[in-house]
Amino acid sequence: MKAVDGVRAGDIRALARLITMVENQAPEAGEALRLLHSYTGKAHTIGITGAPGVGKSTLVDQLAREFRHRSKTVGIIAVDPSSPFTKGAILGDRVRMQDLCQDRGVFIRSMASRGAWGGLAETTADVITALDAFGKDIILVETVGAGQDEVEVAKTAQTILVATIPGTGDDIQAMKAGILEIAHIYVVNKADKEGADLVAAELEHYVSPIVEDGWQVPVVKTVAIENRGIAALAESIENHRLYLETTGKMAGTMEEKARHQVLAIAQRELMGKLLKIGANNGQMDS
Numbered sequence: 232m233k234a235v236d237g238v239r240a241g242d243i244r245a246l247a248r249l250i251t252m253v254e255n256q257a258p259e260a261g262e263a264l265r266l267l268h269s270y271t272g273k274a275h276t277i278g279i280t281g282a283p284g285v286g287k288s289t290l291v292d293q294l295a296r297e298f299r300h301r302s303k304t305v306g307i308i309a310v311d312p313s314s315p316f317t318k319g320a321i322l323g324d325r326v327r328m329q330d331l332c333q334d335r336g337v338f339i340r341s342m343a344s345r346g347a348w349g350g351l352a353e354t355t356a357d358v359i360t361a362l363d364a365f366g367k368d369i370i371l372v373e374t375v376g377a378g379q380d381e382v383e384v385a386k387t388a389q390t391i392l393v394a395t396i397p398g399t400g401d402d403i404q405a406m407k408a409g410i411l412e413i414a415h416i417y418v419v420n421k422a423d424k425e426g427a428d429l430v431a432a433e434l435e436h437y438v439s440p441i442v443e444d445g446w447q448v449p450v451v452k453t454v455a456i457e458n459r460g461i462a463a464l465a466e467s468i469e470n471h472r473l474y475l476e477t478t479g480k481m482a483g484t485m486e487e488k489a490r491h492q493v494l495a496i497a498q499r500e501l502m503g504k505l506l507k508i509g510a511n512n513g514q515m516d517s
């Protein structure tokens with residue numbers, strides 16, 4: 232299959248075309264993904280979530296640079312569940328990331344909710360499959376917001392970062408609504424602002440009793456705009472990957488994801504058939 236061969240050969244345009252096919256839910260996309268599945272399993276997927284404006288894009292940008300310094304190739308997916316279009320904010324990010332775009336070791340893609348069925352989380356998982364099969368070592372997934380959709384998107388990653396900032400008032404209490412629990416690493420960004428130590432201490436107090444199978448969620452302070460704390464954050468991410476590998480959870484999460492993905496594909500195909508039947512006034516045509 233042409234799309235598969237192109238992606239396997241490291242052709243960036245073939246990768247971009249495949250992702251467009253996935254987003255448009257083109258029938259060939261499912262077949263291509265099925266074939267590409269056997270080439271996946273190498274990438275480490277990192278999700279970054281948190282309220283609007285906390286600095287997720289800046290963190291992604293700096294982490295991408297940090298991993299490039301560590302000779303890793305990087306894929307970036309920016310997901311905005313709230314918009315049916317690719318919004319200005321993400322386009323702005325892309326301009327900011329322009330010099331990263333010039334680096335052939337980095338592939339950046341923005342996505343917004345599309346399609347009548349098939350959730351954004353499923354589409355994100357499919358794009359991750361494509362990037363993984365392409366050979367990216369690190370895949371960074373930025374999700375905007377903190378609702379249920381965003382949590383679902385974040386969960387497509389193996390390591391989840393939840394970012395917060397000092398002085399917003401919407402601290403731990405508000406954040407507990409579904410988002411704190413999913414974190415493997417907390418990031419207190421904008422640590423150049425007053426109150427960073429307080430937020431970090433609060434978070435530490437919150438997480439200190441929680442040790443899940445030997446993983447203690449760390450709280451990492453960063454000043455993303457000044458590239459401070461980024462190396463330490465990359466270290467924590469690396470530690471989490473080692474933890475997943477040594478506990479066998481890496482294989483576990485991948486198996487679970489594959490199962491989830493197969494289900495999602497079946498669901499989408501069934502939905503497509505049902506819609507077609509609906510359009511044909513209830514007559515089965517095939």
Ligand SMILES: Nc1nc2c(ncn2[C@@H]2O[C@H](COP(=O)(O)OP(=O)(O)OP(=O)(O)O)[C@@H](O)[C@H]2O)c(=O)[nH]1
Binds near residue numbers: 283285424457
């Ligand atoms: N003072 C300070 N400002 C920062 C820091 N990191 C990011 N910013 C600024 O915060 C603003 C928002 O940063 P983004 O990276 O776009 O935040 P985001 O979370 O991706 O925003 P959305 O995608 O809109 O949700 C920008 O003006 C950044 O320059 C930091 O460590 N300190």
Ligand SMILES: [Mg+2]
Binds near residue numbers: 373
């Ligand atoms: Mg952003």
